[in-house]
Amino acid sequence: MSTATLTPRPQTEVSTPPRPKQPRHFDFNRITDEQFLEAAEHMHLDEEVRQLLLTPYRELIVQVPVRMDDGKLSMFHGFRVQHNGVRGPYKGGLRFHHQVDLGEVRSLAALMTWKTALVDIPFGGAKGGITCDPSKMSRAELQALTRGFTQKIDMALGVYRDIPAPDMNTNAQVMAWIMDEYGKKHGYTPAIVTGKPISLGGSLGREEATGRGTMIITREACKAFGVTLRGAAVAIQGFGNVGSWAARLLAREGARIVAVSDVHGGICSPEGLDIDAVTLHVKESGSVVDMPGTRAIDNDEILMLPVDVLIPAALGGVIHEDNAGDVRAKLVVEAGNSPVTPEADRVLRQRKARIVPDILVNAGGVTVSYFEWVQNLQQFRWSLEEVNTRLEERMMAAWRHVYEVHQTQKLPLRVAAYVVALERVSEATRQRY
Ligand code: NAD
Numbered sequence: 001m002s003t004a005t006l007t008p009r010p011q012t013e014v015s016t017p018p019r020p021k022q023p024r025h026f027d028f029n030r031i032t033d034e035q036f037l038e039a040a041e042h043m044h045l046d047e048e049v050r051q052l053l054l055t056p057y058r059e060l061i062v063q064v065p066v067r068m069d070d071g072k073l074s075m076f077h078g079f080r081v082q083h084n085g086v087r088g089p090y091k092g093g094l095r096f097h098h099q100v101d102l103g104e105v106r107s108l109a110a111l112m113t114w115k116t117a118l119v120d121i122p123f124g125g126a127k128g129g130i131t132c133d134p135s136k137m138s139r140a141e142l143q144a145l146t147r148g149f150t151q152k153i154d155m156a157l158g159v160y161r162d163i164p165a166p167d168m169n170t171n172a173q174v175m176a177w178i179m180d181e182y183g184k185k186h187g188y189t190p191a192i193v194t195g196k197p198i199s200l201g202g203s204l205g206r207e208e209a210t211g212r213g214t215m216i217i218t219r220e221a222c223k224a225f226g227v228t229l230r231g232a233a234v235a236i237q238g239f240g241n242v243g244s245w246a247a248r249l250l251a252r253e254g255a256r257i258v259a260v261s262d263v264h265g266g267i268c269s270p271e272g273l274d275i276d277a278v279t280l281h282v283k284e285s286g287s288v289v290d291m292p293g294t295r296a297i298d299n300d301e302i303l304m305l306p307v308d309v310l311i312p313a314a315l316g317g318v319i320h321e322d323n324a325g326d327v328r329a330k331l332v333v334e335a336g337n338s339p340v341t342p343e344a345d346r347v348l349r350q351r352k353a354r355i356v357p358d359i360l361v362n363a364g365g366v367t368v369s370y371f372e373w374v375q376n377l378q379q380f381r382w383s384l385e386e387v388n389t390r391l392e393e394r395m396m397a398a399w400r401h402v403y404e405v406h407q408t409q410k411l412p413l414r415v416a417a418y419v420v421a422l423e424r425v426s427e428a429t430r431q432r433y
Contacts (some may be wrong), residue, residue, distance in 0.1 A: 031341055034342045035342065038418070043419055058110060065148070069138050082386055083124065086432055089124065094127075094166065101320070115421070116366055118420055163373060175197075194266050203382070210363045215245075215249035217251075218250060231254060231256055233306075239288050242290060259297060259302050261288060300323065303318065303319060303323060309333055319332070
C-alpha cells in the first residue's frame with residue numbers, strides 16, 4: 001500500500017496496458033496448492049473437502065475501459081476471486097500491478113481463506129487485482145479505473161458478501177473511491193471496504209497493522225528459536241506499507257535494520273539504518289536509494305546478506321530454487337505473500353533455516369480490517385490502544401497455536417499454520433454440506 005504511487009504526476013505518454021497472462025518464472029497457484037496439499041496429506045483430509053477447498057467459489061474477470069488524460073481509450077483487465085466463504089463474508093485486498101493475472105489473484109484469494117481462519121476471524125478469502133502500471137497513471141486515471149472496476153464487480157460486493165481492502169499499490173484513497181462509488185447505488189456503506197481514511201470511518205491502527213503483526217511474530221519467533229531481537233541484524237526487501245512499518249516497529253524493539261530496499265534498489269548499513277531518516281528520504285525522493293551514509297545494494301544481494309532475520313515484504317516468488325542456497329538468514333519472516341517457492345522452502349528446510357509463513361506473519365492487516373468492519377457496523381470508534389491490544393491478543397493466540405502444532409506434531413511452521421487453518425475451514429465446510 002503506497003502513497004507515492006498515487007500522487008498525481010504529469011502524463012508524458014500513455015501506453016496500452018499489458019494484457020493479463022504474462023509469462024512468469026513461477027506459478028502462484030502451484031505455490032499455494034502445494035502448500036495446501038502438504039497439510040491436507042498430513043491431516044488425511046477427505047477428498048470431497050479437498051476438492052471444495054482447492055476450487056474457488058467464484059471468479060470475475062472484467063473489462064474496465066478508461067478515457068486517459070490524452071483523450072485515448074485504454075482497456076484494463078480486472079479480477080475478483082472469491083475463494084471460500086464458509087466461515088463468513090469474502091475478504092481480501094485489491095492489487096494494482098502490471099503483472100497481475102487471474103492465477104496470481106486466485107492464489108492470493110486462497111491465502112486469505114487460510115489467513116482469516118488462522119487468526120480466527122469470521123471471514124472467508126478473496127482477492128482482487130487490476131493489470132495496470134499505476135506509476136505511469138495520473139490520479140484522475142487511477143480514480144476512473146477504480147470506479148469503473150467497482151461498478152463492474154458491484155454485484156459480487158456487499159457488507160456481508162465481499163469486502164475489499166488495500167494491497168500492493170492501492171491505499172486508503174483507493175478504498176475511499178470504492179466506498180464512494182458503491183455508495184452511489186447502495187447509500188452510505190462504510191463497511192463495504194476496510195483500510196479507508198480515518199475521516200471516512202477507517203480504523204485507527206489499520207495502516208500499521210500488517211507491519212505491527214510482522215513485528216509481533218518476528219519477536220516471538222526470535223524468542224522461540226534463540227535469536228536475541230535486541231541488536232539482531234534484520235534485512236527487509238520492500239519498504240512500502242508493510243516493510244516500512246515492520247522496520248520502524250522492529251527498530252523500536254531494539255533490532256538493527258541493516259538493509260532495506262524498494263523497486264528501485266536497496267541500501268545497507270552494518271551499524272543499523274535510522275528508519276525515521278530513511279522514511280523522510282523516501283518522502284522527499286520517492287525511494288530508499290541514494291540515502292546519505294549508506295552503501296547501495298541490489299534486490300538480489302539483500303536476500304543473501306548474513307543476517308539474523310530476513311523479511312521479504314514485496315513481491316511473491318523472490319526466493320526460488322536458484323537463489324535459496326545463497327540465503328544466509330537464520331529466520332525468514334514472510335511479510336509479503338508467497339515470497340518463498342516450494343522448491344526454495346525445501347532447500348531452506350534442509351539448511352535448518354526457519355521460515356515463518358505469510359499466512360501467520362502478515363495476518364495483522366486483515367485482523368485490524370475485521371476490527372474496522374466491526375466498528376463500522378456498530379457505528380462506534382475504538383481507541384488506538386484498544387485496537388493494538390486486541391491485535392496483539394489475536395496474533396499471540398495464532399502464534400501460540402501454530403508453535404504448539406509445530407512442536408507436538410514435528411511439522412515445519414508453514415505446515416503447522418495450514419493445519420490450524422484447515423481444521424477450522426474443513427470443520428465449517430463439513431457442517432454446511
Ligand atoms: P506497497 O505497495 O505499499 O509496497 C510495496 C513495496 O515493495 C514498495 O516499497 C515497492 O517499491 C517494493 N517493490 C515492488 N516491486 C519490487 C521488486 N521487484 N523488488 C523489490 N521491491 C519491490 O505494498 P504493501 O501493502 O506493503 O504490500 C507488500 C506485500 O505485503 C505484498 O506481498 C502484499 O500482498 C502483502 N500484504 C500486504 C498487506 C497490507 O495490509 N498492506 C496485508 C497482507 C499482506
